[in-house]
Amino acid sequence: MSETPEKQMKPWIKPALEMGPILAFFAGYIALRDHTFLIGGADYSGFVVMTAVFIPLLALSTLALWKLTGKLSAMQIMTLVLVVVFGGLTIWLNDERFFKMKPTMIYIMFGAILGLGLLRSKSYLSLVLGEVMPLDAEGWRKLEFRMMLFFFGLAVANEAIWRTMTTDAWVKFKTFGLPIAMLAFFMSQSGLMARHSTEEKAADKDAAE
Template identity: 45%
Template sequence: MADKTVNPVLKQVLELGPTLAFFLIYLRIRDETYVWGGTEYTGFIVSALIFVPILLIAMGILWMLTGKLSRMQVFTAFMVIFFGGLTAWFNDERFFKMKTSIVYGAMGGLLAIGLLRGQSYLQYVMEEFLPMEREGWMIFTRRLCAMFFALAIANEIIWRTQSTDLWVKLETFAFPAVLFVFLWVQIIGLQKYLIDDPEADKG
């Protein structure tokens, strides 16, 4: 079945919108306390719980429009549901905060496994969109692997030592921005490895 096309702006809204919604909801209710079933929940925990269905709805719409979801999107959704559930069950916001470390750590770990096997799993995922020589992919993969581990460590340090307000802001804006800039710099820096004609390279 051919992949469906979708407006790129709408696609970005569906992918980034839930995180922005979480940020806005948190700003609105961060100082509130809610009592359900005799248990008090902070505004942060309530925001995290509201984020789960928003994310699932956005992913459902994206799946209906495109006919597919990436494995990373599915994995991220699972982690959000799982750690959102733990956050609610134990009434402990730390579970939701450590989710980010585990997601980045898992992505870095997967790339590291491929590197240990002399392979670039990143190439398998992105080669169709970014034709590049194998040497370039290995360099790109090593750097991105290190970046994912660095983000995981940074998240652990930040949520354990800084305020929830700062963590939410960094989680919503700083981490994605840092990763975007890093990827952009890498693509520019690896221009010499790009393949203009993938078919010609195979010959």
């Protein structure tokens, strides 16, 4: 899937498809959190019911992204697989802890992949973001090292929050805290990106000539 040339689409569609299922889960959870549903002789909380809704929503949004862009990143595919696995366990065992552990597994895997790339002197992050952030080799190494630590930090934060705080707190953290943390991280790396941007170096070279 990832080798197909990307198709053109309106810039708001991609973030809408990526955030749509997450916001739908949040809204559904807020509406159903005080309800219990008797299904097949077992009681299911609103959290588990919304987990069952979230899985197909994410699958449909991922399929729509593939149809619209012509490709999927490894992160998108891995996220979908882990959502299906941990969400499925949550529904099957009627235990919300599995779904809460899912972000931990995602961020550990992302951090481990970036760490493996650093050990092998290969830039996996550039394969995903190279088109939107053209950096030189040193810039990618620094960014990947920092992002590896960031992902491991997110994994620790997720574990701490779901194990010590309420489900409401975790849902708010998952819906808003993680995206805000990701945005803040990339904003904090703007200096590194500017120093190692290949576009700026090319422009400076042209100006000098």
